[in-house]
Amino acid sequence: GAVIVNDKREFLSSLCFAETLVKGMLRLPLIRQTKNPMRLLTETDMYLLDTGSSIEFGLVIPMETLTFERAASMEKVVQLSMRCGSVEEAEAVTAEVRKAFPEVIGNINRNYIDFNLKEANKRDGLRRLLKVTGWQPEETLFIGDDQNDLPAVKYFHGCTVETAEPFMKEAATKVYPSVGDMLLAHL
Known part of the structure; x- marks a missing residue:
């Protein structure tokens, strides 16, 4: 729900983190010191973060690796993701990030967390898609x-x-x- 494009790859809607939010999240000790694999997504690209992890993120897509400093300067960031060792760890990380940044939601899927702006969830993203396309909910x-x-x-x-x-x-x-x-x- 963070980025919506049409079949011509034109942006219809995009919910990007404020630059200060990206920097703040990447400064959190829980994030900064993690050895869990992480990735950063912009409107158009996906990157791995250099956490020193020996664990693969779980995607076979080749991605450039960014330092935390370079990641903090990226523009149009729509998501930070982390692969945790367990569901319990993912829940604990999500709780701490949300405590520090209430405007962020951590969507947990098994032991993976996707951090987005609250409005970037699937329900609201699909509602935005319907609004910009004119499609009806019953056609969905x-x-x-x-x-x-x-x-x-x-x-x-x-x-x-x-x-x-x-x-x-x-x-x-x-x-x-x-x-x-x-x-x-x-x-």
Whole structure:
């Protein structure tokens, strides 16, 4: 929900961190001293942060590695992400970052955290997409599998997959074996 582009790669909506927010988050001891893999996303690019981690972030996409100093000077930053060792660690990191920066939300998906501005969630991003395109909510399909998808599943009467947690299945209008099965059912 932080960046919305059309099929011509034109920006329709973008929610970037203020420069002071990026610098402040990167100065937090919890972030600055982590050995967890981290990445930084701008409107157009994705970078790894040099945390000294020997653990891969989990993406096979080649990314340039940035120092914390260079990351702090990046423009149009839309997300900071961290791969933690456990869900419990991700929850603790998220709580500390949100305490220091209430305008930021930490979306946890298993042991990964995506830090964005509060308004950059999937539900509000999809609502912004509908507004700029003129599409209607009833023309929209949404499927999600974890906590970060829950507001959109509820708002758009979305679906989930069989591997999702029970709370997602309770919120969803239908449970499918896979995303592909949901798409095939609506063709």
